[in-house]
Amino acid sequence: MKMVSARHFDLRREVEYGSPEQNEAVQNIVKAVKQEGDAALLRFTEQFDRTRLTADKLRVTKEELQGAYDQVETSFVEAIRAAAANIRSFHAKEKRNSWMDLQPDGSLLGQIIRPLKRVGVYVPGGKAAYPSSVLMNVIPAQVAGVPEIVMVTPPATGGKEGIDPYILVAAAEAGVHEIYRVGGAQAIAALAYGTESIKPVDKICGPGNIYVALAKREVYGVVDIDSIAGPSEIVVLADDTADPAYVAADLLSQAEHDEMASAILVTSSQRFAEECQAEVLRQLHLLPRREIAEKSIENYGAIIVVDSIDEGISVVNRLAPEHLEMMIAEPMAHVGKVENAGAIFLGTYSSEPVGDYFAGPNHIIPTNGTARFSSPVDVDDFIKKSSMIYYSKEALLQNGETIMELARREGLEGHARAIEIRLNKEGKAGN
Amino acid sequence: MKMVSARHFDLRREVEYGSPEQNEAVQNIVKAVKQEGDAALLRFTEQFDRTRLTADKLRVTKEELQGAYDQVETSFVEAIRAAAANIRSFHAKEKRNSWMDLQPDGSLLGQIIRPLKRVGVYVPGGKAAYPSSVLMNVIPAQVAGVPEIVMVTPPATGGKEGIDPYILVAAAEAGVHEIYRVGGAQAIAALAYGTESIKPVDKICGPGNIYVALAKREVYGVVDIDSIAGPSEIVVLADDTADPAYVAADLLSQAEHDEMASAILVTSSQRFAEECQAEVLRQLHLLPRREIAEKSIENYGAIIVVDSIDEGISVVNRLAPEHLEMMIAEPMAHVGKVENAGAIFLGTYSSEPVGDYFAGPNHIIPTNGTARFSSPVDVDDFIKKSSMIYYSKEALLQNGETIMELARREGLEGHARAIEIRLNKEGKAGN
Incomplete structure (x- = not known):
């Protein structure tokens, strides 16, 4: 793990937009599903997933969903239930009510807050199928009150046998009972436009490969x-009160995700930096996923030594990391200075996996420096607001002239007249 | 205004993504400004806006801003102030606090809610420069607590003399004092990447022409x-208790915006439909912008007669309009059934211009059927959230095994070990 200067270090990497060929392939898939519905869906499933299905077999049956429970350990079910309860409880606190402001002139102004009606969650196949991600995508939607949450996932994430039973159990525990065995760009197109078997949704979420990502971009709007x-x-961010073995373990838990993952130590202590560097090497060699972690550490890992915790925080604010751990003497005395970080883990015991799996806040968090302007997934991602204006006659008579002045200033005489016609009639009626 | 059947009517229109030539032109402009900074900015300003500037003249001076007040009527300043006060007061009610959940085991979980640090507002030139839009973009950011709000606008929106003084007054009243005379894709690039004269922002908002829209898409991320x-x-949505003259005036106030604008009457009364149709024709011919309104009414206007208010509401929900007026006998008894509408205007006196200019809710509202899943601009658009996890030792000892089980199930041994290393050390220490 190399020591680098704070000055030129950046977490941001080029965002992948796919090759022109990939974009064209995705556009064709989306168009075909939009036009042909199930027929195209089944054709692409045979072509890409090597699975021949009929339309009546697309949906996972109640029996399969129940059967999944027999294929997983009871301890897993219990763990998922405990995690789901925590995630549900945290997200429930994010929920807001519609509100109204009652003005003295009788007018009512407000915001009506409603859940989206139907949401689709994509769950990728293979090793990227994480039960925890199912919870993190589904539960906020459910807490928001979304009445229909539907899941799509490639037909054989659990090998030839069908969909991974751990995914099915996580889905059932999160409260999803409408699941389709379809993946890739074709699944995204089906969710967006609907087919004979799959009703269209209002929002699509969940991670996927480049084809899924491009398809999502294609149907956005x-x-x-x-x-x-x-x-x-x-x-x-650590000072020398932190345990270098803990810090190293946390850095590696990030590095093992992906060769492109980035794990950075920012510390006010040169000695701690060196101890931590040694610990990372020591622990790295014992990891099952050491090849991935090693490449991540080599290419995107770094240790930045700063003069003070405050300087460290200004580095953090510039980087705007997805996850920030503050293992310093008094983390609560410094957290208020953190401007940009997706999720902040404070103190010795808040190892990142606590948040990845269990504590309650969402683990879907802005990456690539976008914590500067975006937020972890929460209930707000599954609601929509409508403004409400119930203007009183008194308010209109009082303010009509001002509204007309503003409308005429913008050259919108029709706007002014919509007010004037009422003032003329109602003003007279009122006298 | 043609009568149509509800069944096949749709508000959604194809979204314009620009020609390949326009996209390429925008990409080149953005790239040049990113690489060359002010030099490119000034070059494009000369090329597209026919205005030769030097870097030190980009920013509007305090004197110019003050001088703008001498060029506008006092009644305009008063009207803008009254509108700004209402908009500020409504948006202030949307504001949320950071919150914390204190768990019995000593853990603290929460969401930290903070304003974005720097926001750029684009104000288009020419007739599209609306003082009301300045208020609607700036005030929510200001209420959110954004400390730096900066405006960009083409150098001669007010003709050769410079920027339209009404825009400058609206900006000053909204609280913006950092204004640059630069427009088009080059202005968007400057806000995204920064130049010697303009510091980069975290978010760009405000309407613009196709080049501005494409540049925004280009810098997104x-x-x-x-x-x-x-x-x-x-x-x-009207029944026969409504005044057809009011309804016609409101429909026309929408139609005069733009030839592409859409004004739809949904009514449960055939007689009312016919009266309203006649009123639209009558009033249309008296409008200064009748050519625009006429095309809008012809191409995108419609009257839909339904059997009942409930059927009308289901048409509304399918259309998901930007603006919905409910001029029916008891609007409050029906508003709860409206699922999809950006802004809802209730009763006789809530003419849409009331909301466009004055009442308080934002006038930037989702169009093109996207009210199904998106919301009017509000304070939430200018904040970001960070999750906070301060896990206690007790909580970790209690839940560590469960977290490890979930991590190992996903094949992420490094995640499990970050917990295990603590359990091993702290568990012992605790006993």
């Missing part, structure tokens, strides 16, 4: 989409 | 952007 995640990142 | 608005729409 027809439906809402979540933001497309970059490689994962952690910055640990 | 480097900064946040607002959503790109389609043509404006209104649906009026």
Whole structure:
């Protein structure tokens, strides 16, 4: 793990937009599903997933969903239940009510807050199928009150046998019972436009490969989409009160995700930097995923030594990391200075996996420096607001002239007249 | 205004993504400004705006801003102040606090809510420069607590003399004092990447022509952007208690915006439909912008007769209009059934211009059917959230095994070890 200067270090990497060929392939898939519905869906599933299905087999049955429970350990079910309860409880606190402001002139102004009606969650196949991600995508939607949450996932994430039973159990525990065995760009197109078997949704979320990401971009506007995640990142801000073995373990837990993942130590202590560097090497060699972690550490890992915790925080604010751990003497005395970080883990015991799996806040967090302007997934991502204006006659008579002045200033005489016609009639009626 | 059947009517229109030539032109402009800074900015300003500037003249001076007040009527300043006060007061009610959940085991979980640090507002030139839009973009950011709000606008929106003084007064009243005379894709690039004269921002909002829209899409990810608005729409839901002259005036106030604007009447009364149709024709011919309004009414206007208010509301929900007026006997008894509408105007006196200029809620509202999943601009568009996890030792000892089980199930041994190393050390220490 190399020591670098704070000055030129940046977490941001080029965002991948796919090759022209990939974009064209995705556009063709989306168009075909939009036009042909199930027929195209089944054709692409045979072509890309090597699975021949009929339309009536697309949906996972109640029996399969129940059967998944027999294929997983009871301890897993219990763990998922405990995690789901925590995630549900945290997200419930984010929920807001519609509100109204009652003006003295009788007018009512407000915001009506409603859940989206139907949300689609994409769950990728293979090793990227994480039960924890199912919880993190589904539960906020459910807490928001979304009445229909539907899941799509490639037909054989669990090998030839079908969908990974751990994914099915996580889905059932999160409260999803409408699941389709379809993946890739074709699944995204089906969610956006609907087919004979799959009703269209209002929003699509969940991670996927480049084809899924491009398909989401392609259908954006027809439906809402979540933001497309970059490689994962952690910055640990530590002083010499921290345990270098803990810090090293946390850095490596990030590095093992992906060769592109980034794990950064920012510390006010040269000695701690060196101890931590040694610990990373020691622990790295014992990791099952050491090849991935090693490349991540080599290419995107770094140790930045700063003069003070305040200087460290200004480095953090510039980097705007997805995850920030503050393992310093008094983290609560410094957290208020952190401007840009997706999720902040404070103190010795708040190892990042606590948040990845269990504590309650969402683990889908802005990457690639976008914590400067965006936020972890939460209930707000599954609601929509409508403004409400119930203007009183008194208010209109009082303010009509001012409204007309502003409208005429903008050259919108029709706007002014919509007010004037009422003032003329109602003003007279009122006298 | 043609009568149509509800069944096949749709508000959604194709979204414009620009020609390949326009996209390429924008990419080149953005790249040049990113690489060359002010030099490119000044070059493009000369090329596109026919205005030769030097870097030290980019920023509007305090004197110019003050001078603008001498060029506008006092009544305009008063009207803008009254509108700004209402908008500020409404948006202040949207504001949320950071919050914390204190768990019995000593853990603290929460969401830290902070304003963005620096926001750029684009104000288009010519007739599209609306003082009301300046208020609607700036005030929510200001209420959110954004410390730096900067405006960019083409150098001669007010003709050869410089920037339209009404825009400058609106900006000053909204609280913006950092204004640059630069427009087009080059202004967007400057806000995203920064130049010698203009510091980069975290988010860019405000309407613009196709080049501005494409430039915003181009820099999205480097900064946040607002959503790109389609043509404006209104649906009026009326029964025969409504005044056809009022309804016609409101429909026309929408139609005069733009030839692409859409004004729809949904009514449960055939007689009312016919009266309203006649009124639209009558009033249309008296409008200064009748050519625009006429094309809008012809191409995108419609009257839909339904059997009942409930059927009308289901049409509204399918259309998901930007603006909905409910001019029916008891609007409050029906508003709860409206699922999809950006802004809802209730009763006889809530003519849409009341909301466009004055009442308080934002006039930047989702168009093109996107009210199904998106919301009017509000304070939430100018904040970011960070999750906070301060896990206690007790909580970690209690839940560590469960977290490890979930991590190992996902094949992420490094995640499990970050917990295990603590359990091993702290567990012992605790006993």
